[in-house]
Amino acid sequence: MPETLKIGKHEFTSRLIVGTGKYETFPLMAQALEASGAQVVTVAVRRVNLTDRSKESLLDYIDRKRYTILPNTAGCYTAEDAVRAARLAREVGLSDLIKLEVLGDEKTLLPDPVETLKATETLVKEGFTVLTYTSDDPVMAKKLENAGATSVMPAGAPIGSGQGILNRSNILIILETLKVPVIVDAGVGTASDVTIAMELGCDGVLLNTGIAGAKDPVKMAGAMKLAVEAGRLAYLAGRIPKKLYAKASSPTEGVIAVKRGG
Amino acid sequence: MRIQLNGQERATEPGTTLARLLAELGLDKVRVAVERNFEIVPRASYASTALAEGDRLEVVTFVGGG
Numbered sequence: 001m002p003e004t005l006k007i008g009k010h011e012f013t014s015r016l017i018v019g020t021g022k023y024e025t026f027p028l029m030a031q032a033l034e035a036s037g038a039q040v041v042t043v044a045v046r047r048v049n050l051t052d053r054s055k056e057s058l059l060d061y062i063d064r065k066r067y068t069i070l071p072n073t074a075g076c077y078t079a080e081d082a083v084r085a086a087r088l089a090r091e092v093g094l095s096d097l098i099k100l101e102v103l104g105d106e107k108t109l110l111p112d113p114v115e116t117l118k119a120t121e122t123l124v125k126e127g128f129t130v131l132t133y134t135s136d137d138p139v140m141a142k143k144l145e146n147a148g149a150t151s152v153m154p155a156g157a158p159i160g161s162g163q164g165i166l167n168r169s170n171i172l173i174i175l176e177t178l179k180v181p182v183i184v185d186a187g188v189g190t191a192s193d194v195t196i197a198m199e200l201g202c203d204g205v206l207l208n209t210g211i212a213g214a215k216d217p218v219k220m221a222g223a224m225k226l227a228v229e230a231g232r233l234a235y236l237a238g239r240i241p242k243k244l245y246a247k248a249s250s251p252t253e254g255v256i257a258v259k260r261g262g
Numbered sequence: 263m264r265i266q267l268n269g270q271e272r273a274t275e276p277g278t279t280l281a282r283l284l285a286e287l288g289l290d291k292v293r294v295a296v297e298r299n300f301e302i303v304p305r306a307s308y309a310s311t312a313l314a315e316g317d318r319l320e321v322v323t324f325v326g327g328g
Contacts, residue, residue, distance in 0.1 A: 019328030029326065044327025045295075047268040047320065053288045058326050074327050087302050088322050091295030159328070186328075208328030 003232075005204050007181060008129040008150045010068060010097065012039045015198070016228045017070065017183065019208025023217065026061040032211055033067065035221035040068045042099055042206065044075070045089045070131065072099040077112065079119035086123055098123060099153070099185075099206075101133040109159040113140050117147055124148030133185050136170040138177055145178050152180055153206060156197060157187025160209040164193035168200060175201045190220075191227035198231025199239065263315040274313060281308040284321070294323045 005012045017040040023029035033041060041062060049055055062069065071089035076082035079102060086098045102119050104112030111134050123130045124147060131151040132144045141152045154174055157163035164187065165171060175182055181203035188194055188207040197205050205228055214220035263276050267283075274283060280303060284291050296303045297320040303311055313319075 019326070021326040021328045023326060042328055043324040045322050046325045048287075048289060048294055048323045050268060050270070050287060050321075057293060058324055059293055069324070071324060072327055084297065084300070088295040088297055088320070089324075091302055091305065092293065092322065092324055206328075 003236075005181060007097070007131065010129070012068070014039045014225075014228070015204040015232060016194075016224060017042065017204060017206040018211060018221070018224075019206070020058060020062070021208050022212040026056055026058065028217060029212070030061045032217040032221040033062070035218045035225065036211065037225040038067070040070050042070045042072050042208065043093075044072055045085045045092065068097065069093050069095065070097050070099050071095075072101050072133075073119075074101050075103070076101065077103055077115070079115040079122065082115070082119040083122050083126075086119075086128060087126075090128070096127060096129045097131070098128045099131045099133060100149075111135055111155075113137070116140075117143055120144055120147045120149050131183065136167050136174065138170055138173040141174045141182075142177050145180050150180060151183055151203075152178055153183045153185035155186040156184045156193065159186040160213075161187050162189030162210060162213075163187050164189055165196050165200070168196070171197070171200050171202065191223040194224055194227035195231035195234070198228055199234045201235050204228070263313075265313055265316065266318040268319070268321060276315075278313050279309055280311040280313060280319075283313065283319075284308065287321075289321065294321050296321050 002013050005015050014037050016036055016038045018036045018038040019042045071093055073082040073085040076085055082102045100119055102112050102115040104110055120130055120132050129150045131153055132149040133153045134140050136154040144152050156165040183204040183206050184197040184202050185206040188210045194205045211217050211220045265272055299318050
């Protein structure tokens with residue numbers, strides 16, 4: 001039986017969740033989504049463009065039979081606005097899934113923990129399956145789990161920064177402390193960052209800019225797919241402990257050479 | 263009468279329903295969601311929702327995002 005990622009009542013064989021933002025064209029995005037092997041894709045909720053109706057819709061390029069849509073509340077700075085965005089998203093997408101993101105600051109795009117917790121509590125009460133974006137603070141992560149978040153999603157590094165997993169220790173503590181799936185969300189720059197997150201034992205990785213901003217997004221999407229799989233396999237396999245000194249791989253007995261100094 | 267649509271003022275015929283407004287705007291109702299005075303209007307109620315003077319509407323859809 002294949003190993004799966006369970007998020008509430010939803011179940012996926014891919015552990016990579018990808019965003020749909022920042023692509024030059026929708027066809028390029030569609031190709032990258034396919035190459036990533038992702039089964040869940042994030043979208044944002046925005047006012048419809050009333051002046052230019054000629055623009056194509058993102059939804060024309062996302063096969064709903066193939067991809068589960070995970071709307072976000074990106075751009076919201078208060079619990080109230082995030083809850084409004086989530087309710088609207090549920091109405092557009094007819095799904096209970098929401099990626100909750102309540103930001104505290106425009107420059108760093110770091111989450112506002114107080115508003116994030118408030119919004120999580122409200123949305124859980126309203127029956128949403130809440131995947132909450134948070135910093136890598138283990139205490140906050142636990143509070144979000146206690147508030148009923150279905151998944152907690154610590155940032156590896158600030159959104160779009162491509163800095164990778166900045167604090168592995170915190171991610172490890174979060175993994176040790178939480179029972180719900182932990183998905184690293186944001187800050188991932190390249191395949192090795194994804195692999196590190198998965199090797200630590202994360203249940204999945206969510207990323208957007210790392211693929212959309214690459215010179216060749218389709219190639220990078222393929223790399224990210226493999227990176228998630230490689231990291232997960234390595235985690236399941238169980239790595240060797242790190243040691244200060246060398247330990248020979250070949251037998252030390254029966255060597256033909258004369259032992260130096262002996 | 264005048265309403266606020268996505269933050270902009272707009273003139274509409276008195277008694278216009280939400281369904282008619284969306285049709286006038288050329289919007290596919292299965293791809294949008296509407297908030298009227300901070301309350302969600304369920305899709306099934308668009309045809310029976312008559313807009314009133316000063317209504318504040320937010321009409322949203324999904325766009326690319328992370």
